[in-house]
Amino acid sequence: MSARSEPGLRAPQSRAKSDTSSASAEADRPAEATESTWRTLRRGLALSPELRTGLAGTLVLALIYMVGRVAVPVAVQRGIDHGIVGGLDLNVVSLTVIATAAVLVVTTICGYLMMRRLFTVSETALAAVRTRAFRHVHDLSMLHQQSERRGSLVSRVTSDVDQITQFLQWGGVILIVNLGQLVVTTAVMLAYSWQLTLVVLVAFAPAVLVIRLLQRRLAGAYGLVRQRMGALLGTIGESVVGAPVIRAYGIAGRTERRLDKAIEGQRQAQQKAIRISILGSSVGELAAGLALAGVVVVGVNLGVDRTLSIGQLTAFLFLVTLFIQPVQIATEVLNEAQNAIAGWRRVLDVLDVAPDVADPGEQGRELPPGPLDIRFAGVTFAYPGGPPVLHEVAVEIPAKSRVAVVGETGSGKTTFAKLLTRLMDPTEGDVLLSGVPLRDVRFDSLRSRVVMVPQDGFLFDATVGENVRFARPELTDAQLTAAFTELGLADWLDGLPAGLDTAVGERGEALSVGERQLVALARAYVADPDLLVLDEATSAVDPATEVRLQRTLDAVTRGRTTLAIAHRLSTAQAADEVIVVDRGRIVQRGPHDELLRDPDSVYALLYASWLEQTR
Amino acid sequence: MLGRAIREQPRIFAVAVTGSVLFGLMVIASAYVVGAVVGKVVVPAVARGSVAGGTLALAAAALFGISVLRVVGIFGRRLGAGYMQYRLQAAYRRRVTRRYLELPLAWHHRNATGTLLSNANSDVEAAWYPIAPLPFAVGTLVMLVGAVVSLFLTDWALALVGLAVFPALFALNVVYSRRMAPRQARAQRLRAEVSGIAHESFDGALVVKTMGREAQETDRFAARAGELRDALIAVGRLRGVFDPMLETLPSLGTLAVLVVGAVRLRQGAISVTELVSVAFLFTVLAFPVRAIGWVLAELPRSVAGWDRVRRVLDATGEMPYGTRTLDPATPTPATLAFHDVHFGYEPAEAHLPGTEVLGEVSFTVPAGRTVALVGPTGAGKSTIASLAVRLVDPRAGTVTVDGVDVRELTAASLTSTVALVAQVPFVFDDTVRANISLDRPGIGDDEVWAALRLAEADGFVAALPDGLDTMVGERGTSLSGGQRQRLTLARALAGRPRLLVLDDATSAVDPRVEAAILAGLRAPAGRTSADPEHRSAAPGPGGGAAASILVVAYRRATIALADEVIYLEHGRVLARGTHAELLATVPGYADLVTAYEQAEQEREQQHTYDEVTPLTSGLEIEVDR
Structure with a gap:
């Protein structure tokens, strides 16, 4: 019987920590494993060969450390048999004790060295995996990035890896040490008496079976806890973000009920999990009691027959204590291990996705210098499993021209822009810039020559200057100021509280929507691309601001090939040429005025509707 | 704070502590029973060369019996501690979220969403964390005292060994916890930072990709991930130092007992x-002592979490509802009036001055009329919309509906009379039906x-896989922006409000669809000639009864539907009148609503000079917003 191991107490703490960090990401993920643990381990080790660095040494140290655990029972046996019971001999006792103490000092140091090596190697390897996964997510195509919930991508490089490191820091060491302890303890027990060892094993066998069963149920229970936690976070989030709606419609009562239900549901799940967990450690405890009773009964009989000494029997009572620890801890640690393995598997799964829009790298070509012309050669595009969004689009756009692409929502105009910047590849056909197929263009060449200003004008939580410099880190403040002046934005910049050093806040939210657009345009301007793709978004700004943005745009686009996805037809009016997309096909093309000549054309109808709204 | 926990759940805490004490006493008892079995049963039996069956059975029963009692103790302690922790967490989550619902929007504005989320989640959790090991720690203290007492009863020399080892073990635990806490905190902070970078970088993935900055972003991430790695290695090293020592110390104690015991023997x-x-006692006592260390280790985190929870619970500034009701038997349009209303936001940070958003705003929306609010971005239009439905209260002045100050109305009366459709549509993670009826x-x-028809949303809702029962997903992610806007519009209409406030609520709707919606809304009011088809297709809010409408608008089609236009600049009403009047007399208004035509004219001229115009001319930007 022992109180040394009290697994259930500590395990819930470390588990709860990882629960909260990954709950939302995992809420909708089934708890079942999709591939075997060993396969995941093999894949993981293949990907992080550095995990094997000095592994043999670490294992040897671990083995020595484990020997320390059986030192005391052995010392008790020797002390009792040779120095106490069979005639008191203080010298024997002292020598035994001094030798054992020396062994303990050595094993303690080995324990420290083992952990130090283990943590250094594993944390270093996992930090590398974390960074690699981060880079890989950025390398995935936009299509893939969008198909995953963004939050779940974030948790691949955060909570999933955290789960592995947290497991290694606590459960991992315990698992290694306890497995070893089980082996070493059994070995020592066998050396003393095979009969008593058999008694112990028989006493524990049913417990092991029950614990295995409970462990499976426990995994399910913890899965439910995580799922309910995700639901709870969602409900709380809704009540916080939707506060104005809740107030405006007087539905606080309804919201309270929803919250209470989620809170209560999560509590019930937690309580169910802890009940199973307690059951597990109780079974282990009872088995230990059974084993002790059995050892005493059988042991006394063996002692009477002189096959077992008193010291050996006493040592056995101590050893049973050591034997019970790993068995009791098993339910909790194995569960933690399974969570960590699942986390590792998810990270590996992300790394296994081959980027479908890949950089041709060294073999790739450079774009020819100077302004770029565009050619779509029989381009068809369909999202995976969906109907074609673009049908055999063939179009040529000369260098330096400014073209607007218009069409109803869902007509395929945004797809046009994504193909042009190689955020996606066409299902059929080719997109060529100055005669070079985009698939063959090296990314560093492509990204420096072709720049897209996306709809939301995303800004990083930094200063205005740093955000513009994102495009070209080498620019000085003077050059940035000059760029703003060239764009006619000098007055606006001066009006900011700290000029270039003004912090834009999280996602740029310290600036107005229109101002964010201005910074995003400046960022594209200093990138000095030869092809500029604009996906404008001005629905939230007033017309005067929109017109101002339009003028800045004029300055940015001058002298470059420009393709603007136009949601507002004022943009189309300003363009050299308009391409009208309808249901995935180009139906009209030409300058604004020409396109209007046919009053029944798609463009004329779009324009009429636009006029109705603005005039 | 732990005292508060005990006060809130006294019975369950008593159960847990009783279980823990029982467990502790059984641990001591087990040591003495093992000793007794060896000394009184095994040694005599071996010496005698025969087994006394009765004594042996008694010994086995005692060993197993103690096991059973320990299991009872474990059950009481862990179940009690767990239930207590979870109950407290649930209770405080309820209190914190209740508080969120009670506190005014102004308070919500001052606090980031993420903060409020973690207040209700991880902070509450952290606050009650030490509850789990607390009963164990209390039981362990009792056990330690019991062990020392029993040692003295056994032999003073062995007791002295105990007095040397147990306090040392305790001290080692305290030192461990003390030194671990800051390292853990640092790792936790870095984890949050790493996560922050990942969030931001993936949010801006499109910009990163289109600017080809993947390598630089990875460097930024790798730097912080490296710091986290070092922090975690530091945690691991500390663990490596203390864990083996904590394990070895009781073993050394047992060895000392052997020597001292042999001498005393x-x-x-x-x-x-x-x-x-005694030797056995030293072996079994080591582990429980560590429970005390865990409580100590969790305390700083717990206190920090509790402080943040307290901040929410102690926040003040509720907006209590009044007691007056408006007569619900007359479903006629309501009259909205602003009387010299002033409004300002509290500063986001203490050192910044609060800003006045609105000043001296007075106007009336007469019953059954449609009034448009027009003004540049940031003029205060949305604030007026919020004041009209009492999402916020004015700093000075009054807002009245049918002559009654909105602050005097009951919640039910206010929400059944007025409805707001916000600029950014908010959709609950629920069915379409629940989103519109809101129970x-x-x-x-x-x-x-009927409401869906009026909002031109019946078509797409009917096409959804489960119709009204379709779940719309978190924040309505499965719907387009325009669809979300139309759902929230339908939500407002379903309540048959007598005053409808539209805050640029159709901006994401296709222009043609928007025209149809507005015509439909206008029809029941019967002020202008609307499409007769729509009139018959949609019975209108209130079954033919009309609503007054206050609409924030940019589009001229929307403005054209209004009986009157109120033009705002910098939080002041600059002019009011019909669209035509304002166009003729107010230059700012004319500039705003004719911006497109002006741009077009400039473009015409620019085209003419395009060949010779240098880059920077013709780019004078209107800088004021």
Whole structure:
């Protein structure tokens, strides 16, 4: 019987920590494993060969450390048999004790060295995996990035890896040490008496079976806890973000009920999990009691027959204590291990996705210098499993021209822009810039020559200057100021509280929507691309601001090939040429005025509707 | 704070502590029983060369019996501690979220969403964390005292060994916890930072990709991930130092007991029974002592979490509702009036001055009329919309509906009279039906469909896989922006409000669809000639009864539908009148609503000079917003 191991107490703490960090990401993920643990381990080790660095040494140290655990029972046996019971001999006792103490000092140091090596190697390897996964997510195509919930991508490089490191820091060491302890303890027990060892094993066998069963149920229970936690976070989030709606419609009562239900549901799940967990450690405890009773009964009989000494029997009572620890801890640690393995598997799964829009790298070509012309050669595009969004689009756009692409929502105009910047590849056909197929263009060449200003004008939580410099880190403040002046934005910049050093806040939210657009345009301007793709978004700004943005745009686009996805037809009016997309096909093309000549054309109808709204 | 926990759940805490004490006493008892079994059963039996069946059975029963009692103790302690922790967490989550619902929007504005989320989640959790090991720690203290007492009863020399080892073990635990806490905190902070970078970088993935900055972003991430790695290695090293020491110390104690025990045995002061008992006691006591260390380790985090929870619970500034009701038997349009209303936001940070958003705003929306609010971005239009439905209260002045100050109205009366459709549509993670009815009384499927028709949303809802029962997903992610806007519009209409406030609520809707919606809304009011088809297709809010409408608008089609236009600049009403009047007399208004035509004219001229115009000319930007 022992109180040394009290697994259930500590395990819930470390588990709860990882629960909260990954709950939302995992809420909708089934708890079942999709591939075997060993396969995941093999894949993981293949990907992080550095995990094997000095592994043999670490294992040897671990083995020595484990020997320390059986030192005391052995010392008790020797002390009792040779120095106490069979005639008191203080010298024997002292020598035994001094030798054992020396062994303990050595094993303690080995324990420290083992952990130090283990943590250094594993944390270093996992930090590398974390960074690699981060880079890989950025390398995935936009299509893939969008198909995953963004939050779940974030948790691949955060909570999933955290789960592995947290497991290694606590459960991992315990698992290694306890497995070893089980082996070493059994070995020592066998050396003393095979009969008593058999008694112990028989006493524990049913417990092991029950614990295995409970462990499976426990995994399910913890899965439910995580799922309910995700639901709870969602409900709380809704009540916080939707506060104005809740107030405006007087539905606080309804919201309270929803919250209470989620809170209560999560509590019930937690309580169910802890009940199973307690059951597990109780079974282990009872088995230990059974084993002790059995050892005493059988042991006394063996002692009477002189096959077992008193010291050996006493040592056995101590050893049973050591034997019970790993068995009791098993339910909790194995569960933690399974969570960590699942986390590792998810990270590996992300790394296994081959980027479908890949950089041709060294073999790739450079774009020819100077302004770029565009050619779509029989381009068809369909999202995976969906109907074609673009049908055999063939179009040529000369260098330096400014073209607007218009069409109803869902007509395929945004797809046009994504193909042009190689955020996606066409299902059929080719997109060529100055005669070079985009698939063959090296990314560093492509990204420096072709720049897209996306709809939301995303800004990083930094200063205005740093955000513009994102495009070209080498620019000085003077050059940035000059760029703003060239764009006619000098007055606006001066009006900011700290000029270039003004912090834009999280996602740029310290600036107005229109101002964010201005910074995003400046960022594209200093990138000095030869092809500029604009996906404008001005629905939230007033017309005067929109017109101002339009003028800045004029300055940015001058002298470059420009393709603007136009949601507002004022943009189309300003363009050299308009391409009208309808249901995935180009139906009209030409300058604004020409396109209007046919009053029944798609463009004329779009324009009429636009006029109705603005005039 | 732990005292508060005990006060809130006294019975369950008593159960847990009783279980823990029982467990502790059984641990001591087990040591003495093992000693007794060896000394009184095994040694005599071996010496005698025969087994006394009765004594042996008794010994086995005692060992197993103690096991059973320990299991009872474990059950009481862990179940009690767990239930207590979870109950407290749930209770405080309820309190914190209740508080969120009670506190005014102004308070919500001052606090980031993420902060409020973690207040209700991880902070509450952290606050009650030490509850789990607390009963164990209390039981362990009792056990330690019991162990020392029993040691003294056994032999003073062995007791002195105990007095040397147990306090040392305790001290080692305290030192461990103390030194671990800051390292853990640092790792936790870095984890949050790493996560922050990942969030931001993936949010801006499109910019990163289109600017080809993947390598630089990875460097930024790798730098922080490296710091986290070093922090975690530091945690691991500390663990590596203390864990083996904590394990070895009791073992050394057992060895000391062997030596001292052998000496005392020779002196005849103790028996073999007592020697084995004490040796065993040292072995089994080591682990529980660590429970005290865990409580201590969690305390700083717990206190920090509790402080943040307290901040929410202690926040003040509720907006209590009044007691007056408006007569619900007359479903006629309501009259909205602003009387010299001033409004300002509290500063986001203490050192910044608060800003006045609105000043001296007075206007009336007469019953059944449509009034448009027009002004540049940031003029205060949305604030007026919020004041009209009492999402916020004015700093000075009054807002009245049918002559009654909105602050005097009951919640039910206010929300059944006025409805706001916000600029950014908010959709609950629920069915389409629930999103529209919001479980308000008197809104059945017929009413829901009628509202959907009026909002031009019946078409796409009917095409959804499960119709009204379709789950719309978190924040309505499965719907387009325009669809979300139309759902929220239908939600407002379903309540048959007598005053409808539209805050640029159709901006994401296709222009043609928007025109149809506005015509439909306008029809029941019967002010202008609307499409007769729509009039027959949609019965209108209130079954033919009309609503007054206050609409924030940019589009001229929207403005054209208004009986009157109020033009705002910098939080002041600059002009009011019909669209035509304002166009003729107010230059700012004319500039705003004719911006497109002006741009077009400039473009015409620019085209003419395009070939010769240098880059920077013709780019004068209107800088004021």
